[in-house]
Amino acid sequence: MTNEERLEQHTHDLLTERGVSIEAIGELVMFLQEKFIPNLTLEQACENVNIVLRKREVQNAVMTGIQLDKLAEAGQLDEPLENIIAEDEGLYGVDEILAFSIVNVYGSIGFTNYGYIDRVKPGILAKLNAHEPGIIHTFLDDLVGAIAAAAASRLAHAHPELEDDNY
Amino acid sequence: MTNEERLEQHTHDLLTERGVSIEAIGELVMFLQEKFIPNLTLEQACENVNIVLRKREVQNAVMTGIQLDKLAEAGQLDEPLENIIAEDEGLYGVDEILAFSIVNVYGSIGFTNYGYIDRVKPGILAKLNAHEPGIIHTFLDDLVGAIAAAAASRLAHAHPELEDDNY
Amino acid sequence: MTNEERLEQHTHDLLTERGVSIEAIGELVMFLQEKFIPNLTLEQACENVNIVLRKREVQNAVMTGIQLDKLAEAGQLDEPLENIIAEDEGLYGVDEILAFSIVNVYGSIGFTNYGYIDRVKPGILAKLNAHEPGIIHTFLDDLVGAIAAAAASRLAHAHPELEDDNY
Amino acid sequence: MTNEERLEQHTHDLLTERGVSIEAIGELVMFLQEKFIPNLTLEQACENVNIVLRKREVQNAVMTGIQLDKLAEAGQLDEPLENIIAEDEGLYGVDEILAFSIVNVYGSIGFTNYGYIDRVKPGILAKLNAHEPGIIHTFLDDLVGAIAAAAASRLAHAHPELEDDNY
Numbered sequence: 315m316t317n318e319e320r321l322e323q324h325t326h327d328l329l330t331e332r333g334v335s336i337e338a339i340g341e342l343v344m345f346l347q348e349k350f351i352p353n354l355t356l357e358q359a360c361e362n363v364n365i366v367l368r369k370r371e372v373q374n375a376v377m378t379g380i381q382l383d384k385l386a387e388a389g390q391l392d393e394p395l396e397n398i399i400a401e402d403e404g405l406y407g408v409d410e411i412l413a414f415s416i417v418n419v420y421g422s423i424g425f426t427n428y429g430y431i432d433r434v435k436p437g438i439l440a441k442l443n444a445h446e447p448g449i450i451h452t453f454l455d456d457l458v459g460a461i462a463a464a465a466a467s468r469l470a471h472a473h474p475e476l477e478d479d480n481y
Numbered sequence: 482m483t484n485e486e487r488l489e490q491h492t493h494d495l496l497t498e499r500g501v502s503i504e505a506i507g508e509l510v511m512f513l514q515e516k517f518i519p520n521l522t523l524e525q526a527c528e529n530v531n532i533v534l535r536k537r538e539v540q541n542a543v544m545t546g547i548q549l550d551k552l553a554e555a556g557q558l559d560e561p562l563e564n565i566i567a568e569d570e571g572l573y574g575v576d577e578i579l580a581f582s583i584v585n586v587y588g589s590i591g592f593t594n595y596g597y598i599d600r601v602k603p604g605i606l607a608k609l610n611a612h613e614p615g616i617i618h619t620f621l622d623d624l625v626g627a628i629a630a631a632a633a634s635r636l637a638h639a640h641p642e643l644e645d646d647n648y
Numbered sequence: 649m650t651n652e653e654r655l656e657q658h659t660h661d662l663l664t665e666r667g668v669s670i671e672a673i674g675e676l677v678m679f680l681q682e683k684f685i686p687n688l689t690l691e692q693a694c695e696n697v698n699i700v701l702r703k704r705e706v707q708n709a710v711m712t713g714i715q716l717d718k719l720a721e722a723g724q725l726d727e728p729l730e731n732i733i734a735e736d737e738g739l740y741g742v743d744e745i746l747a748f749s750i751v752n753v754y755g756s757i758g759f760t761n762y763g764y765i766d767r768v769k770p771g772i773l774a775k776l777n778a779h780e781p782g783i784i785h786t787f788l789d790d791l792v793g794a795i796a797a798a799a800a801s802r803l804a805h806a807h808p809e810l811e812d813d814n815y
Numbered sequence: 816m817t818n819e820e821r822l823e824q825h826t827h828d829l830l831t832e833r834g835v836s837i838e839a840i841g842e843l844v845m846f847l848q849e850k851f852i853p854n855l856t857l858e859q860a861c862e863n864v865n866i867v868l869r870k871r872e873v874q875n876a877v878m879t880g881i882q883l884d885k886l887a888e889a890g891q892l893d894e895p896l897e898n899i900i901a902e903d904e905g906l907y908g909v910d911e912i913l914a915f916s917i918v919n920v921y922g923s924i925g926f927t928n929y930g931y932i933d934r935v936k937p938g939i940l941a942k943l944n945a946h947e948p949g950i951i952h953t954f955l956d957d958l959v960g961a962i963a964a965a966a967a968s969r970l971a972h973a974h975p976e977l978e979d980d981n982y
Contacts, residue, residue, distance in 0.1 A: 320895070321895065324895065369755075370755065370805065370906050371755040371756070371908060374899075374906075374907050374908060374909050375909065375912075377895075377896045377899075378883070378896065378909045381892060381893060381896055382879070382883075384893075385886070385891075390886075390891065391882060392882060392885075394821070394822065394825060394878075395878045395879065395882055398875075398878075404590065404637060405590060405637065405638065405871050405875075406875050407588050407589030407590045407872060407875060407916070408589075408875050408876065408879045408913070408916070410589040410590065410592050410593065411589045411876075411912060411913065411916045412909070412912065413592075414589065414592060415755070415756060415908070415909070415912045418752045418755075419755070421574050421703075421704065421705040421749070421752075421753070422574035422575075422577040422578045422581065422705070422749060423571065423572060423574045423577060425577050425580075425581060425592065425595070425596055426577065426595070426596040426599040426600055427596065427600075428592070428593070428596055429592055429593040429594065429595055429596010429597050429599065429600070430596050430597055430599070430600040430601075432593040432596065432597075433593055433594075433596070433597040434597075470571060470572065471572065471704065487728070488728065491728060536922075537739050537922065537972065538741060538922040538923070541732075541739075541740055541741060541742050542742065542745075544728075544729045544732075545716070545729065545742045548725060548726060548729055549712070549716075551726075552719070552724075557719075557724065558715060559715060559718075561654070561655065561658065561711075562711045562712065562715055565708075565711075572704050572708075573708050574705060574708060574749070575708050575709065575712045575746070575749070578709075578745060578746065578749045579742070579745065582741070582742070582745045582922070582923060585919045585922075586922070588870075588871065588872040588916070588919075588920070589872070589916060638871065738924065738971060739924060739971065739972065741922050741923035741924045742923075744923040744924065744926050744927065745923045747926075748923065748926060755908050756908035756909075756911040756912045756915065757905065757906060757908045757911060759911050759914075759915060759926070759929070759930055760911065760929070760930040760933040760934055761930065761934075762926070762927070762930055763926055763927040763928065763929055763930010763931050763933065763934070764930050764931055764933075764934040764935075766927040766930065766931075767927055767928075767930070767931040768931075804905060804906065805906060
């Protein structure tokens with residue numbers, strides 16, 4: 315296994331460990347793109363998610379964000395950061411910043427998709443955002459939305475003829 | 482009038498010329514923030530829009546984007562850029578890039594608001610996005626959404642106690 | 649010729665028209681990377697520049713920025729934007745914003761390379777920045793620096809083992 | 816003390832704890848701006864640094880980055896992230912991403928200043944970047960450069976008449 319393959323595998327393992335499957339992210343891609351790409355299958359959506367997860371910037375953001383979620387869950391961050399992340403405080407924007415480094419990988423056309431699902435919170439995003447006691451997904455929900463938005467952008471680049479002008 | 486005041490006035494004039502009132506942007510701010518800040522008035526929303534329009538980065542983006550819309554409307558851009566902007570082509574992301582330079586002024590917490598209204602297109606955004614023949618608002622609709630998102634972020638910074646954790 | 653090939657060719661033509669060769673950008677890449685990748689050849693540097701120019705985000709930024717330079721040169725922008733771009737005014741940052749959409753294509757590791765050559769201005773960047781009467785390269789110098797920084801990032805991703813820790 | 820004042824104080828304390836004084840950052844601002852603003856004093860430079868440190872986005876980035884440096888120093892991060900941060904690996908760009916959220920606070924004109932000092936590494940930046948055994952400043956050196964670049968941008972906005980066109 316090369317170092318690149320090891321980082322890719324590790325990123326997949328981290329998502330699995332935190333309860334996020336490729337299929338769950340693929341369903342977010344479907345939510346974003348099925349109205350633009352009529353014949354899109356969940357398989358194609360998942361394939362694009364997997365390609366996004368091969369990008370080093372995406373792996374960096376996922377590793378760093380999930381690390382901070384886990385440390386906050388274990389109460390191992392210094393105050394006041396511990397409380398800010400544990401509470402998913404509104405004025406803390408580092409989670410959005412990491413998410414944007416993911417979306418950016420396929421250019422600015424993914425920005426609105428990310429913002430949209432982050433507010434509407436379909437599928438897995440609602441679950442991640444449930445704020446159950448003892449479980450902290452402050453970074454993870456933004457990361458997952460961003461991976462889906464990036465995969466949707468990748469699909470849009472591959473099917474320019476199907477893009478709606480208003481998109 | 483100082484140079485700063487002249488640029489501010491010019492930015493207001495450009496928005497008026499293109500059919501966008503401060504009130505219309507203020508209503509977008511209400512749409513984004515009234516569920517978080519219960520007593521928010523349209524007057525306060527508009528006041529925050531006006532403060533956003535004092536920022537030089539915002540003025541730069543508005544002047545440049547509206548200039549490109551107007552030149553495209555007059556058919557004075559070179560091909561293929563003329564057609565790309567006239568058609569609001571899906572893979573052209575410079576409009577989103579300019580919008581993000583506006584949102585960024587109050588930090589990353591505005592990213593999701595911008596993405597959200599850009600997809601939902603409430604109020605003036607639906608009108609700007611109607612793609613009527615001869616009228617080109619490829620940049621303007623993104624700029625207006627971004628100004629509203631920035632004003633919403635400014636309000637959020639001013640009322641941290643009212644912010645929802647999930648925001 | 650597909651639409652993609654046409655946009656790529658058009659981007660090359662625009663750079664040529666404005667006096668920027670692939671070799672000149674390749675030399676900027678050499679300037680940035682030869683201390684990290686000892687056997688780097690100008691040919692490899694140019695090859696990476698050409699790959700960067702295949703990205704749609706890069707083409708969008710180049711087309712839009714050069715269009716604004718040319719319109720300013722012809723005196724066809726509205727005031728005060730005409731004067732702001734003609735004078736390359738310090739507080740106008742849209743040129744940097746477009747440049748960053750190029751750098752971003754290969755992730756955040758290109759940010760510092762871009763900033764560095766933009767200040768040091770080696771090779772073609774000094775020439776573009778000479779502010780000769782009647783010639784306006786307000787956008788072009790930033791675009792060219794950004795293309796070189798993106799190509800350098802691409803090389804860094806391809807040679808992780810050669811990367812200096814301090815980079 | 817309000818919550819805002821507490822976060823501001825905490826940010827100052829963290830910088831002090833990690834060996835970075837306001838004066839050291841002020842000297843970086845002098846390095847960047849004294850050629851543009853001839854009468855600039857170190858006192859004014861430091862004053863602008865202090866104002867930058869009042870911004871919530873800046874505080875978020877400083878708290879998060881220093882936390883990750885400290886945890887890496889204590890060996891408390893999971894592998895491979897522990898090693899990536901401990902080694903300041905070239906393809907890990909989250910440090911640059913946090914730095915950019917700081918620079919962005921005063922707009923895109925600060926991008927090049929940040930890139931420039933990050934490569935030239937004047938003053939405190941050389942010290943932070945010495946990679947002494949047992950000491951990890953992977954995030955801190957980028958954060959400090961970004962705070963200086965943001966303060967320089969703030970000064971540029973306050974003195975538009977002194978800005979060089981080529982800046």
